[in-house]
Amino acid sequence: MTQLQKMEMAELSKHALALAEIAAETSMSFFRGRLGIEFKHDESPVTQADRAVEAALRSYIRDHCPNHGIYGEEHGSEGLELDQIWVIDPIDGTRSFLSGNPLFGTLLAHLTQGKPDIGIIGMPALGEVLIGRRGQGASSNGQPISVSQQTKLSDAILYINEGEKLFRDTPDLFAKLMTTGQTRRFGYDCYPHAMLAMGHVDVVIDYDLQPYDYLAVAAVVEAAGGIVTDWSGSRLSLESDGRIISAATPSLHRSMLSLVETLA
Numbered sequence: 155m156t157q158l159q160k161m162e163m164a165e166l167s168k169h170a171l172a173l174a175e176i177a178a179e180t181s182m183s184f185f186r187g188r189l190g191i192e193f194k195h196d197e198s199p200v201t202q203a204d205r206a207v208e209a210a211l212r213s214y215i216r217d218h219c220p221n222h223g224i225y226g227e228e229h230g231s232e233g234l235e236l237d238q239i240w241v242i243d244p245i246d247g248t249r250s251f252l253s254g255n256p257l258f259g260t261l262l263a264h265l266t267q268g269k270p271d272i273g274i275i276g277m278p279a280l281g282e283v284l285i286g287r288r289g290q291g292a293s294s295n296g297q298p299i300s301v302s303q304q305t306k307l308s309d310a311i312l313y314i315n316e317g318e319k320l321f322r323d324t325p326d327l328f329a330k331l332m333t334t335g336q337t338r339r340f341g342y343d344c345y346p347h348a349m350l351a352m353g354h355v356d357v358v359i360d361y362d363l364q365p366y367d368y369l370a371v372a373a374v375v376e377a378a379g380g381i382v383t384d385w386s387g388s389r390l391s392l393e394s395d396g397r398i399i400s401a402a403t404p405s406l407h408r409s410m411l412s413l414v415e416t417l418a
Contacts, residue, residue, distance in 0.1 A: 163271070163287055166264055169218055170274050170285060173211050173240075177260035178278035180207045181245055185279060186254050201252055204228050207244035207260065215240050225392070227366045239265045241392075243366035247343035256280055259344040261370035268391060273373025275348045284348050286377025292351055301380040301402035302353045307409040310335045310356035313346035319362050327417040331359065334413065347371035347400050351378040356402045357410055363396040375400050381407040385414045 184203035208228045215224055219240070223233030226242040233239070240262065245251050247258035256279030264272040271288040284299065286292035292299050304310050312335035314320065321328045332338065335357065339346075344367075349355040351374050360368070372382040372390050381404060383389055385397040399414070401407035 174276040204245045263369035270373040273370040286374035292378035299352045304356040305405040311337045313341045313358045315360040358400040360398045365392045
């Protein structure tokens, strides 16, 4: 990475962290309060808080990065033909948020020519902000983080996200996952991937995601030394199908790919 690229990355990182702070302040002003809730066509909920957080983030981006595009969950997309794009999930885990569960997050990814180079996983109610920078490592609240060194799937801590959807759509795979790894937990949304980046979890399998759900977590996990792909092993992009595997090591990743390829 050239000195100019490092300077550009540092400036983008400042903006990313500023956006995470705005998102935390805005979302916490609504958390565990009275929320107006609507349901989208796919029956996923959206609240006043989702829209308010994204509106605040878009306003900052327009003011400070006017030549950047935006791909947002709640307010649509603009400038996707531009070289630099921000991908926003204002509240990842709206069902957690509206039920008072603190494991909701804000996800931000910065893409240059379609490739994530910065990712943010902000956990407002937990007071945690993870940032990953391509080629420069990852940190949580300013402290360096890295994935585990686990290589054996039989000894791994596995998180299964969107378990009820996996049970509904891929029952054979779900049954196999119930006997995979040393410890299994069900989860949702971004925090299992954050725990993987911090070295607490070894593998996360996820399903039925959108770009604003997976691009930021991929950037953070990869900066922390892990691997994130779709279920066929391809790198993630705006066009990926929303089925992903996060793994701490290449060996774990290969093992999970073999498992899903035979049963999915």
